[in-house]
Amino acid sequence: MILRDLQVYLAERHTASLAELSTHFHVEAAALEPMLKKLVRKGRVRQLPPPKPCGECTQCDRTVFEVYQWV
Structure with missing residues (x-):
């Protein structure tokens, strides 16, 4: 995988x-x-702010909440 593939996927x-x-x-x-x-x-992508925590649990996988948006 190259950077271009990542850009195309996010753009789509x-x-x-x-x-x-x-x-x-x-x-x-x-x-x-x-x-x-x-x-x-x-400036091609921005990282969206993470959602507010649902509680004191620390079991969630951070990669699920780390969201990127094509600009």
């Missing part, structure tokens, strides 16, 4: 969570994060 979907991207590209979330940060710096 408009928004996607880190977990969705990881599943779609069969890549660990940690490997996607530098590419997403680069796209954010370039």
